Amino acid sequence: MTRNNNNRRSFLWNIGGGLGGVAMAQMLGRDALAGGAFTPKPEFHGGLHHPAKVKRIIQLFMTGGASPMDTFDYKPELARLHGQKLGPKEKPEGFTGAPGAILKSPFEFKQHGQTGHWVSSVFPKQAELVDEMTFLMAMASKTNVHGPGAYMMNSGFLLPGFPCMGAWISYALGKLTDDLPTFVVLPDAGGLPYNQRGTFSSGFLPAVHQGTMIDASSPQPIPELYARDRYKFATRDADRDGLALLDKINRAHARERPDDTRLDARIQSYELAAKMQLSAPAAFDLKSESETTRKAFGLDVKETQEFGRRCLLARRLIERGTRFVQVWSGPQGAKNNWDNHASISKELPPIAKSVDQPIAALLRDLKARGLFEDTLLIWTTEFGRTPFAQAGDGRDHNGGSFVSWMAGAGVKPGVAYGQSDDWGYKAAEGKMYCYDFHATILHLLGINHEKLTFRQNGIDRRLTDVHGHVVKDVLA
Numbered sequence: 001m002t003r004n005n006n007n008r009r010s011f012l013w014n015i016g017g018g019l020g021g022v023a024m025a026q027m028l029g030r031d032a033l034a035g036g037a038f039t040p041k042p043e044f045h046g047g048l049h050h051p052a053k054v055k056r057i058i059q060l061f062m063t064g065g066a067s068p069m070d071t072f073d074y075k076p077e078l079a080r081l082h083g084q085k086l087g088p089k090e091k092p093e094g095f096t097g098a099p100g101a102i103l104k105s106p107f108e109f110k111q112h113g114q115t116g117h118w119v120s121s122v123f124p125k126q127a128e129l130v131d132e133m134t135f136l137m138a139m140a141s142k143t144n145v146h147g148p149g150a151y152m153m154n155s156g157f158l159l160p161g162f163p164c165m166g167a168w169i170s171y172a173l174g175k176l177t178d179d180l181p182t183f184v185v186l187p188d189a190g191g192l193p194y195n196q197r198g199t200f201s202s203g204f205l206p207a208v209h210q211g212t213m214i215d216a217s218s219p220q221p222i223p224e225l226y227a228r229d230r231y232k233f234a235t236r237d238a239d240r241d242g243l244a245l246l247d248k249i250n251r252a253h254a255r256e257r258p259d260d261t262r263l264d265a266r267i268q269s270y271e272l273a274a275k276m277q278l279s280a281p282a283a284f285d286l287k288s289e290s291e292t293t294r295k296a297f298g299l300d301v302k303e304t305q306e307f308g309r310r311c312l313l314a315r316r317l318i319e320r321g322t323r324f325v326q327v328w329s330g331p332q333g334a335k336n337n338w339d340n341h342a343s344i345s346k347e348l349p350p351i352a353k354s355v356d357q358p359i360a361a362l363l364r365d366l367k368a369r370g371l372f373e374d375t376l377l378i379w380t381t382e383f384g385r386t387p388f389a390q391a392g393d394g395r396d397h398n399g400g401s402f403v404s405w406m407a408g409a410g411v412k413p414g415v416a417y418g419q420s421d422d423w424g425y426k427a428a429e430g431k432m433y434c435y436d437f438h439a440t441i442l443h444l445l446g447i448n449h450e451k452l453t454f455r456q457n458g459i460d461r462r463l464t465d466v467h468g469h470v471v472k473d474v475l476a
Contacts, residue, residue, distance in 0.1 A: 056318045062355070063331065071403065102387060108121045115130055123356050138418030139402045152382070177321025183326075184324070186313060192331060286313065297312045297361045315365055380437075398425065439469055
């Protein structure tokens with residue numbers, strides 16, 4: 001890169017600030033897509049390859065590996081075998097300690113709804129809604145390690161550098177609005193998940209398609225959206241004059257490089273920036289919600305207010321045109337997440353309580369507002385946990401089996417697909433890897449996962465790699 005290019009790029013980013021970077025990425029991706037292999041069809045029944053049932057998605061991701069046999073996968077056999085040393089004699093790869101004795105769940109399970117699905121006492125609010133959920137009871141991962149597991153559930157690969165599902169969806173279908181980013185990430189207030197920003201990266205896809213991270217707990221969720229008060233010279237007129245100058249510089253640069261279409265996209269990016277200055281405040285203003293809604297999401301309770309705020313913001317974003325919103329529960333690390341090595345009985349209840357009421361409120365709210373006609377809600381994690389004890393009554397990592405669920409457009413409510421073995425250690429029937437999970441979600445969006453490709457280093461890459469099938473048993 002030449003010195004002039006370096007100076008020019010620095011000028012572009014400095015004049016635009018954080019917002020300019022977001023806006024530039026959005027416009028770059030739209031123009032690149034328009035000249036590529038796909039024609040975006042964002043309308044409800046458009047899709048790329050067949051009529052779509054889903055238009056937008058909210059994904060709830062539980063960082064750390066939520067324990068299936070302590071939440072949604074009832075295993076009475078663990079109570080019968082409690083205390084017996086029946087696990088593997090050698091420590092499996094990815095386990096952080098030697099397997100202990102069989103450990104029963106310390107929580108009471110009950111059947112709920114007309115379907116009679118078993119749910120642990122840690123999820124009393126979600127338990128009321130099992131007839132609305134589509135459970136995937138035999139999810140599996142190829143790893144027992146957090147970083148690779150989080151990559152796999154998001155990008156389909158164990159290694160970094162590959163686009164996540166949100167990025168692929170943005171690339172394939174494009175935007176629903178010019179006023180907000182297409183793919184938004186709402187991380188936990190305690191920190192980023194495993195792999196940091198890499199988990200919601202666009203990989204080798206154009207940078208526009210990476211997740212736009214928004215700090216929902218900050219007074220300014222998008223930094224540098226407006227000039228600071230001390231910069232009195234940063235007026236509307238000054239902005240207009242600055243953009244006119246920048247437009248002139250960009251167009252002169254583009255004339256010298258007619259094959260570089262990115263410059264035209266950069267010129268348009270500032271239009272999006274101006275629109276976001278008008279649209280973002282309304283989208284992020286949770287005070288405009290009724291007191292009833294705010295209480296339903298748990299914003300008045302310390303334990304639930306952080307996750308509840310992100311769930312409510314996710315709903316506000318998708319109803320305003322954001323296509324994919326990812327809401328994270330828990331940061332990376334050894335505490336305040338779903339990585340319950342030390343004690344299931346002590347560590348799981350607090351993190352479960354922080355999400356239970358907000359998730360139930362989100363599901364009810366989406367349905368009440370008619371958004372479930374074209375919105376899919378997803379709950380998942382990177383892997384499960386062992387039926388064997390660790391450090392007393394903790395559980396170790398386990399990619400052998402875990403639970404995810406979906407609700408909303410295009411899926412059969414009240415269905416439980418697949419099952420794990422009697423201990424919840426391995427998937428037994430209806431085993432699903434991330435490839436099948438992603439293929440099914442793309443299908444609901446009107447996308448054939450085998451046809452959604454991007455050529456990278458001579459290889460036609462896919463979200464589902466060379467695997468995956470649509471799980472038709474869960475489709476409505």
